Amino acid sequence: MRSHGFALLCLCVLLTACATNPMTGRSQLMLVSEKSVIAQSKLAYNNLVSGLEKNSKVNANPIVVGRVQTITDKLVAQAIRYRPDSEQWEWSVKVIDEPDTINAFCMPGGKMAIYTGLIDKLKATDDEIAQVMGHEIGHALANHGAEKMSVGMASGIVMTALGSSRQNRVQPEMAQFAALVAWQLPNSREAESEADKIGIELAARAGYNPDAAVSLWKKMMEATGQQSRFDLLSTHPASPKRMDDLAELVPYMRPLYASTETRPSVPVRVDDGKGKESDEPVVFGGSSLVSTGKDKPLKLVSPVFEKFKLGMAELGCEACVVQFQYKKSRLRELYDRKEWDTLAREVLETDYPQDMTYFYLGVSAEGLGLPAMARIYYSRAAELTQNSRTRCKGALLDDCAGLDVPQAAESALARLQQEWPD
Ligand SMILES: [Zn+2]
Known part of the structure; x- marks a missing residue:
């Protein structure tokens, strides 16, 4: 891992395209802007959702949707305290009706989804759902999408340069293709560990039990036998190391979980009776958040x-x-x-x-x-x-x-x- 990270870092210095991770301070290779990745993600998300809607796969059960919505609203209210600029993101969440898929995601820019397979097959508690969604939000906050694309593009550039040494020019189509391929790739182990840390902390601050981080991955591991190719586990190995690292963090999270500090309140949603949330982006940062929004951004417990x-x-x-x-x-x-x-x-x-x-x-x-x-x-x-x-x-x-x-x-x-x- 060290040598892999070392090579990337050399590339990073060579291309002078590094950024400091907004959540952890780690140097990240950044060849694409977060803004452009957010724009691309929004298009991809809208395409995905409209396709699912055509097949009636977007869950409209007010109890299920309301439950997920409440959890993600509380997490987002905390996320904004770490990255105040993310208040401008168009945060939203959908529950996708796929009883066999154990998966969830949060795209750059805050577009989230959770599959019913994760909720039902794992018999996930609210605390556990908060851990999964917190982890996914962690990827978005730490800008892992743009980083992954950058690494893909950089290797694309290198590959193209090697492959077409006669033409002294990098073909932009190749770089774009590489970026698309990178999008499908799992995150690096480093990024996974960052998302784990961010997720458990957001959840604790939002009032969700940190012990659930460990129980969640245990359940994931037990579900391995019946997993499908599209499951979270295919990109998120529930290794004993992962669970050990999370368990080590739990004592540091307890004070945040037990804290009596006023938690930012979340938007009140009006149920229109059809169990469908409006497509209007949710505006966070109402009166309840003004005071926290002006405070210094929170830093991760380390x-x-x-x-x-x-x-x-x-x-x-x-x-x-x-x-x-x-x-x-x-x-x-x-x-x-x-x-x-x-x-x-x-x-x-x-x-x-x-x-x-x-x-x-x-x-x-x-x-x-x-x-x-x-x-x-x-x-x-x-x-x-x-x-x-x-x-x-x-x-x-x-x-x-x-x-x-x-x-x-x-x-x-x-x-x-x-x-x-x-
Ligand atoms: Zn992850």
Whole structure:
């Protein structure tokens, strides 16, 4: 996985077409804009739904539709707190009558669907439906659609370049075809893990039990024997690793689930008696959301960040140098803007051990009012400065981003020693 990610990242740097994931801070290859992917998805969704309507496959049972609608409304109200711009998306959900299909999706831009097979075959509880839909919404929020297309296009460009070395030109049709093919592909394991994290957190904040994330995948696994080709499981292996990772997150989610904070209320829907929702896009952000909408966007709970706050962060990926190089100017910007929370998170995301990265953790901890932890990280930076392999000064391609790290770490340590003596 590492080497695969490494190759993509090289491509990403080469094509200078990287974006920072709006939810996790990870670098993503981005050759197409999210806006264009949202527009394409809307067309695809409308085509799909009109086809299903012709075959009377769109469920109109007010109890079923109302149940799903309530769950997704609550999730969307939370999603907007993480990505306020998604308030402008045309969020909507359909229940598709396919009793044999265990599947659900949320396209870029918020067009969702769930198949009756998932609800009925798994005997899914509200908590479990919230986990599935939260996961799917997670893919949309983290812009995985555009990323997948970009990776497909990039490999298309490379393939075409290889295949037509006589014509010194990339054929745009090939790139488009590659993008279409990529659309059908499963997400990377990294993207899946991101969607899992986002999903369980949205659900917990919306008032759905995080334990259901584990029980859901257990049920999925048990249903493996009877799955069809179109099931969620074909693109989402319910591996023991996946369930272990989710189970590890559960304790961090409990406080969000138990929180008594007022949850944003969701639009009240008027049942027209036919059990059919109107095609009008739902407008979120009514009076109930105004106050939260103006707050700073929420950040995902990260066990790694929690460890950082306890002074226990360890940067351990020496091979992550390319990732770090790519991020270097952004990290310097965050440092200049004193965005300590984001700086720490993104340094932790690079996972690259160097005097400069530990120095950044030090200033972040100090900026966040954690002087004792700051000392731990500054000391580590001062230590790494001693070793030519782990110092930025003199390293290949490295200029310490214009900072005198050894000096800065030493003087910070001296200052903290004075202000907060042992
Ligand atoms: Zn997924």
